[in-house]
Amino acid sequence: MSMSLTHWVRSGIAAAAGSLLLIAGADAGAPMVKSAAPGFYRLLLGDFEVTALSDGTIELPVDKLLTHTTPAKVDKALARSYLKGPVETSVNGYLVNTGAKLVLVDAGAGKLLGPTVGKLVDNLKAAGYQPEQVDEIYITHMHPDHIGGLMDGDKLVFPNAVVRADRRDADYWLSPANMDKAPADMKDLFKGAMASLNPYIAAGKFKPFDGDTALVPGVSAKAARGHTAGHSVFVVESKGQKLVLWGDLMHVAAVQFAEPSVTIQFDTDPKAAAVQRKKAFADAARQGHWVAAAHLSFPGLGHIRTDGKAYAFVPANYSVPH
Ligand SMILES: [Zn+2]
Numbered sequence: 001m002s003m004s005l006t007h008w009v010r011s012g013i014a015a016a017a018g019s020l021l022l023i024a025g026a027d028a029g030a031p032m033v034k035s036a037a038p039g040f041y042r043l044l045l046g047d048f049e050v051t052a053l054s055d056g057t058i059e060l061p062v063d064k065l066l067t068h069t070t071p072a073k074v075d076k077a078l079a080r081s082y083l084k085g086p087v088e089t090s091v092n093g094y095l096v097n098t099g100a101k102l103v104l105v106d107a108g109a110g111k112l113l114g115p116t117v118g119k120l121v122d123n124l125k126a127a128g129y130q131p132e133q134v135d136e137i138y139i140t141h142m143h144p145d146h147i148g149g150l151m152d153g154d155k156l157v158f159p160n161a162v163v164r165a166d167r168r169d170a171d172y173w174l175s176p177a178n179m180d181k182a183p184a185d186m187k188d189l190f191k192g193a194m195a196s197l198n199p200y201i202a203a204g205k206f207k208p209f210d211g212d213t214a215l216v217p218g219v220s221a222k223a224a225r226g227h228t229a230g231h232s233v234f235v236v237e238s239k240g241q242k243l244v245l246w247g248d249l250m251h252v253a254a255v256q257f258a259e260p261s262v263t264i265q266f267d268t269d270p271k272a273a274a275v276q277r278k279k280a281f282a283d284a285a286r287q288g289h290w291v292a293a294a295h296l297s298f299p300g301l302g303h304i305r306t307d308g309k310a311y312a313f314v315p316a317n318y319s320v321p322h
Helices: 002-027 071-080 120-126 144-150 167-173 176-181 184-202 270-287
Strands: 040-045 048-060 087-097 102-105 136-138 162-164 213-216 219-223 232-238 241-245 290-292 301-307 310-315
Touching (some): 048 232
Antiparallel strands (some): 040 048, 087 102, 219 232, 290 301
């Protein structure tokens, strides 16, 4: 009896010492987790539910990419926003549930641009949806970060969806003749567009539109050509509330709100792209409607106000739907 009592006492001391060791371990710090929260954000717009979906981020050397400015001016503008090049740039898509239709605007990069992007489908699932539920996909333009997510190898990621984009972008980016004529460093853009869209065309699931077009009730396309030949924005309206999904009407918030005339090397027609950007900023500031853009810092939703002769972005106030 006394043996076992001694044993218990000893065990107790050992256990207490163990707890002390655990506490000492806690003092040394918990391991870092280093992962992000799921990338979705919900906005209720009238009767519609809009979900911003993160595709991830990509490092953009914006000091080298922006045109109609100088690297020194870009660096100065970035510094005012506590940034420097290369800027970690969001890639966003937007899911609109109208109640009758589930519409995805832009599909992310899929596997076309490396491992830091291509997460849109994971985030769509985290947001409570499945890719099979998507009825319609509207593509602002056929650059890889907006279309790569349509395919996973040879599998349609959205098997029940119809894909829609302006026919000018389809005619340009899906043309083998244009690819042959393009400089070597542009050919991958054509290949990416063809690999992403051609399987939907073959399955009879691609329906191009021609400029301003009503798509499903509450969602329409509006031509905003310049960044590409068929670049479109999508207007979402419900119960008097309005959101305009800008696609790549702009790329660098820290620079282009203050100076909308600054363009980017990716623009097919930089002059036209700048005109469209100025018009969109002016409309949004005057009308006070919601805006979202593919490369605004996630979730990329907010409003625009004038700021002297320029503009400023007012990010959405964090809101929990209920
Ligand atoms: Zn883009």
